[in-house]
Structures are given as C-alpha cells and as structure tokens.
Amino acid sequence: MSCCPDDATPAVALFRSLGDPARLAIVSRLAQGEARVVDLTRLLGLAQSTVSKHLACLRDCQLVDFRTEGRQSYYSLTRPELIDLLRSAELLLAETGAAVALCPVYGEPAQTIETKIVTTS
Template identity: 85%
Template sequence: MAIDPCLPDLGPAVALFRSLGDPARLAILRRLAVGEARVVDLTRALGLAQSTVSKHLACLRGCGLVDYRAEGRQSFYSLTRPELVDLLRSAELLLAETGPAVALCPVSGDPAVARTAS
C-alpha cells in the first residue's frame, strides 16, 4: 500500500508517543513537569531504582524531551519544552473522558484491566 506523499510523515509523532508509552518515563516526565529534580529526588518520589531512573532519563534526553544542568557534582534534570506540560495535561483531560474505553481497548489497552472488566 502506497503512502500519500501529501500526508505528513507520522514517524516523529509515533516516536514521541512511544517515548511517552513507558510507565517509568511517563512518571519521570510528570514529576519534572512540577520542576527540576536530581536522580535521587526522582528515585525517592517515584520509588524506582537509581539505575532505572538513569536509564529512562538517558532515553528522554536522547528524545530531546529532558536535559540537565550541572551544579557542582549534581545534575538537575528538567523538561526541555514547556509544551510537554500542555501535552501531558491534555492527555489527562482526554483520559478523564475516555479512560475506561482506552483501558479496555483490545489493541492498546491494559490486558489486566480488560480481563477484570469481562
């Protein structure tokens, strides 16, 4: 099937939403939407291992969604674009309206939720 050359390339949008699709990365982004944080702050706030937080921060940095500033021996992570906060808020509003349908979606929903609903 040929793709219409007049349509925009959806690859970057797919990659963006894939980067938001991991629960740990999404939790990190939601925490950073409040303000900058160090790895130790994120591990405490989210209950994740340091190695997990570091791995996901590296991914988010690679996607250009997060960056850091060094202060002495510490690194403070923050969101690179304020639009990301708007995107997260929009997603929360959308989920407030469609959450059950999204969770039960047979393709992209949570299989555990779908099993308990049936």
C-alpha cells in the first residue's frame, strides 16, 4: 500500500509522504548525499524492512530514486527543491513557536526520531 493514495491531491500526498518522522529523517539524510538501506537502517535504528517500506513510499511519490552498483542500491533525492521546502518549514516553525502544534485529535504521537534539516552548500 502506497503512502500517497491515488485520491489525494498532490499537496496532500506530498505532505503525507513527509508526515512520518522516519521518512523525514531519510529525506534529511539524503540531503547530504546518497545512502544505502543499511546506512539508513543504522542511522534510524529501524529494521531493514521498515526502512525499505519508507523508501518505497518516497519512491512512489517520486521524491527519491536509486541506482544500483553491484548488489548495492544507492538512494538519493530526485528533487533538491525538497530541501528548500523543508528549510522554509523549519523557519516557519521557528517564527511561530508553540502556535504550530500537532492537533490533539490527530492520533497517537509518532515515535520521535530526531531530525534536523541539513543545510547543504
């Protein structure tokens, strides 16, 4: 099952694909350059199958792609503009402070995975 349902508007699908802490952490890591599933698994402390499912979601939304080299697959961002979007969101959150919060009726809080948007020059 894709994290980007066919009936969702493009903006909803985009933000839904970024709405999971693990996927956001993957995108942040890929902003630094290519990574293998094993690299992401070690970074996130998640099972390989879980990381692969998150990568599949991001691939379905055409935010990441991969290339193979021998038996290894190297994942990378397809749209560098995504980092600009995340930086803008970080600035917005810094300015709004506590005014922007998770809706208390949204559901159970997701497991926290520390993410920091990486500034690439």
